[in-house]
Amino acid sequence: MSLATDAADKPTLYKRIRADIEKRILTGEWPPGHRIPFEHELVARYGCSRMTVNKALSELAQADLIERRRRAGSFVRRPQHQSAVLKIADIRAEISALGRAYGYELISRKLRAATTADRDRLGVKKAGKVVAITCRHSADNVPFAAEDRLIDLSSVPDAATADFSREPPGSWLLHHVPWTEAEHTISAIVADDRTAEALDIAVGAPCLVIDRYTWRSARTITAVRLLYPGDSHRLVARFKGG
Amino acid sequence: MSLATDAADKPTLYKRIRADIEKRILTGEWPPGHRIPFEHELVARYGCSRMTVNKALSELAQADLIERRRRAGSFVRRPQHQSAVLKIADIRAEISALGRAYGYELISRKLRAATTADRDRLGVKKAGKVVAITCRHSADNVPFAAEDRLIDLSSVPDAATADFSREPPGSWLLHHVPWTEAEHTISAIVADDRTAEALDIAVGAPCLVIDRYTWRSARTITAVRLLYPGDSHRLVARFKGG
DNA sequence: TTGACTTATATGTCTAGACATATAATCGTG
DNA sequence: CACGATTATATGTCTAGACATATAAGTCAA
Incomplete structure (x- = not known):
């Protein structure tokens, strides 16, 4: 027994x-x-x-x-079956781990005074400057994810001068902002024209969306939306039972 | 200092x-x-x-x-990939928490010898019986999620005689199988005809998919696919920093 | 009955030792 | 030089105590 x-x-x-x-x-x-x-x-x-x-x-x-x-x-304790550990890897690391060639392409980078929409998205009250970045990650030259990011320059002033044409902003931030808290929201959408073009998929194809909002001790750092082709990307969350 | x-x-x-x-x-x-x-x-x-x-x-x-x-x-240690705690609530609890009326409807329930597809899905080798269930959860009479589930009867024999016409299989299992491990896979699809009908959405609308595979000490219990309307459902994962 | 005070007790933290064990580093030997 | 044996050492586990502290439960007075 x-x-x-x-x-x-x-x-x-x-x-x-x-x-x-x-x-x-x-x-x-x-x-x-x-x-x-x-x-x-x-x-x-x-x-x-x-x-x-x-x-x-x-x-x-x-x-x-x-x-x-x-x-x-x-x-x-009452079992908390609902809670699972979701590992969201850095995209570069994720692609490398799959043994595929990582590619990165900066599409646009703008430095501007935060608009109302920007402040909403970052959840900050005060006026300030932000960097808005759109870029694309690919694996073996196939589009893997489209990224649309906002960085709060009042929290990360160095981001104003960082060169995001070679290094993805996610990696750069990991390097320069050593510790963060984050909240991820996962949802699904269908690709609109721009998304379809960025990911080289059909308009109307399903996309998995991860919105990540990152801060550090109540200080907003960045908000990013990642779009993945829904049929090729999966998130795996493992239940941790002790 | x-x-x-x-x-x-x-x-x-x-x-x-x-x-x-x-x-x-x-x-x-x-x-x-x-x-x-x-x-x-x-x-x-x-x-x-x-x-x-x-x-x-x-x-x-x-x-x-x-x-x-x-x-x-x-x-x-090398910084690990971002691991976040994803809370996937029991659907009934989730809807109740939103202050909305929970509704449940059994669509089909079949007891059968496991087909090859069933065994694949459950990840079991041996022949055996399974219960296949499709059902629907609603909030305030609006479709909330469609469920397609397989229960391995060799692990959970009682499921053969359980009455799933009133109690959702998820709740029943939580009650009868006290502890489990689980793996969740999250992806996105667009609604096909059947899904669109079940969720009362348009064909081609985005859906968030959660595939949950549950076992206990290497013993498969159930595999379930939950489909949520993509524009109304969101999963939130909070980063846990220490 | 209710509220304030006291007490008993289970957990929380800590000590100054001990021996076990895995392994990096060293030493010998072929 | 390569390889196996030896040694030193940092961590892993454990003991038999100790005092601290939160709090359930009991006590007593208003």
Whole structure:
């Protein structure tokens, strides 16, 4: 019954404790809301020190499988099946990973005072300057994605003088703005004339749209819309269950 | 210089150590590949025990910010592709959360021996039975999503007798299969005749497609394709930065 | 009954050690 | 020089304690 099924050869004790509890949760033996044994009970059961038990439980708490409450105990959390980890790679890296030749082409680059539409899109109130860029990424000379980007120069002044004719703005930003928060919105549209031309697909063909809004500590950095031919591009999100 | 910027009031020592290192990584002061100080050096610097330092570093390693190598040290990891947390809500919950009336309609339900196509879709080798379901979800009586699902009866035998005319199969499965792993693939298509009819949209309108493949410890449970009208549905993924 | 105070307790953090283990670096040997 | 054996060392795990702290539960007075 409790024969270790996933034990490699000799897992460490805290990992065994963690796996034991995890299994009980995953099989439903301990349903959401169930109070799992107190640390001192597990200490007695496994004949180890509290620190060892604590490490196991801490990791389970970090993985959101349990919730720990002082004085009350540790409880199985409601499964959050809805949350999956979506990996959105840098386009250049993505194409390289596929073993295909990456190509980049700057279509337009404009420096201007932020229009109302720009400010709306970036979610900033104050007036300021922005760089607007449209460009295209290709894999083996086949259009892969069309990019339409706005960079807030008050957050990233260097972007005014950066040379985006050779380096894609996404890569440049990754290099110059080391850490960001972002929100992605995924939707679908059909290609209009301009999109169809940029991606070399038929007007009316499906496109996957990723709108990414990036900021850093409440400071807007960039807003970008990426258009992918819908029939050739897929986003994969993997559920993370601990 | 090292004034705590994000310290609430009195963070614990290991959290401070973790934050200090994290900041250096995030600002680029310690670039990818950089060897961070050895545990014994940090012990000396912070005047604490090794366990405290170890806890900080272990968490950083778990967050994939650093990589730890025995005998060699701990190194800043190459920035990973942007990984974002995508929340894909249960459709009923999603609609309820919007304050709209949830509606469900079973269109067809067939129990059959798995065809080659079925086995392909579920990723199973052996022959067996499946339940094929098509149904429709609506919000305030407006079509919201079309669902096309296959359930592997060898994994979920109870699904053969479940009444899917009232309860959506997604909800039923959530109730009967306590924990799962899943992979979501997101793409875009244009509506064909059947889809257009099911969603009450025009043929050729964009649709967002979510293919979800669910299993549990290497055991296939269900494969489902959800079609959403592309202009009305959006998926939001939030970047998780630490 | 309700609100304020006290107490018991489970978790949170930390220490100063210990031995285990993987592996980079060094040393020998053919 | 190439390759195998040895050694040094950084991390991995663990212990048997300690004190801190949040809070559920009980106590008591208004």
